[in-house]
Amino acid sequence: MDKKTENKPQGVKKFIYLVVLSFLAGCINGFVGTGGGILMVLLLFMLDGGGEKSTRDVFARTLVTVIPMTLTAFTVYLKSSNVDMAMISRLFVPISLGGALGAAFMDRIDTKWLNLIFSILVIYSGISMGVRVL
Amino acid sequence: MMDILVSLLIALIVGLGIGGGGFFVIYLTLCLNYPQLIAQGTNLTFFLISGISSLFVHVKRRRLFVKELIPIIAVSVPATILGSSLANNVDPKIPTMGLSVFLTINGIISLIKVIKKFKYSKK
Numbered sequence: 001m002d003k004k005t006e007n008k009p010q011g012v013k014k015f016i017y018l019v020v021l022s023f024l025a026g027c028i029n030g031f032v033g034t035g036g037g038i039l040m041v042l043l044l045f046m047l048d049g050g051g052e053k054s055t056r057d058v059f060a061r062t063l064v065t066v067i068p069m070t071l072t073a074f075t076v077y078l079k080s081s082n083v084d085m086a087m088i089s090r091l092f093v094p095i096s097l098g099g100a101l102g103a104a105f106m107d108r109i110d111t112k113w114l115n116l117i118f119s120i121l122v123i124y125s126g127i128s129m130g131v132r133v134l
Numbered sequence: 135m136m137d138i139l140v141s142l143l144i145a146l147i148v149g150l151g152i153g154g155g156g157f158f159v160i161y162l163t164l165c166l167n168y169p170q171l172i173a174q175g176t177n178l179t180f181f182l183i184s185g186i187s188s189l190f191v192h193v194k195r196r197r198l199f200v201k202e203l204i205p206i207i208a209v210s211v212p213a214t215i216l217g218s219s220l221a222n223n224v225d226p227k228i229p230t231m232g233l234s235v236f237l238t239i240n241g242i243i244s245l246i247k248v249i250k251k252f253k254y255s256k257k
Binding site for chain 2: 018019022023024025026027028029030031032033034035036038040043047056057059060061062063064065066067068069070071072073074076077078080082083084085087088090091092094095096097098099100101102103104105106109111112114115116118119120121122123124125126127128129130132133
């Protein structure tokens with residue numbers, strides 16, 4: 001058995017990882033309207049066992065799993081009239097353009113600094129949001 | 135104009151794989167004072183559009199091994215129905231608090247990871 005195969009969870013272990021993390025990702029994505037992707041990245045890295053797929057491949061595969069989840073959650077929120085479709089239709093072009101450009105430049109940009117700025121922003125926003133509720 | 139710039143920037147970040155559409159919820163709630171559930175629903179729509187347009191680019195460049203992902207989708211989609219139905223039927227403060235905790239933890243984990251990256255690149 002080579003090292004790559006050794007690191008991959010197999011059998012029952014793989015099944016448990018898959019079911020638990022996929023279930024949690026779905027629940028979180030539906031409940032807070034975001035966040036499923038983070039658990040999916042974790043799951044896909046685990047299943048790959050640090051093997052042949054690059055980080056960028058894992059991010060792309062994450063999208064394949066998150067889009068059906070998001071579509072499902074979107075349907076539920078739309079039924080409850082909790083989507084501002086006017087805002088979305090106004091911003092459709094920049095959103096789709098931004099998504100495509102980001103994917104196109106993924107291989108060329110070192111995202112360290114962006115990651116740093118956005119991590120700090122996310123912590124600040126998380127705390128601000130909590131303070132507003134309390 | 136501000137909305138256009140912000141949405142372009144956040145979609146770019148989604149495409150780069152730095153983070154999900156969580157940033158758009160933040161913008162809608164903290165800057166535009168949207169009610170929490172409408173912000174979450176609008177954010178899901180935002181992610182759907184930016185994610186699909188990114189995926190179009192990835193499909194041409196990468197092998198996605200979609201068949202391997204089917205069991206994951208089969209578990210996560212019903213769980214999403216559960217999560218989103220729950221969010222739409224409880225006091226909106228609960229998902230807001232959930233998101234606040236989630237963002238803070240996620241931000242701290244990302245920050246630790248990025249600090250490690252900086253350390254590695256210095257060596």
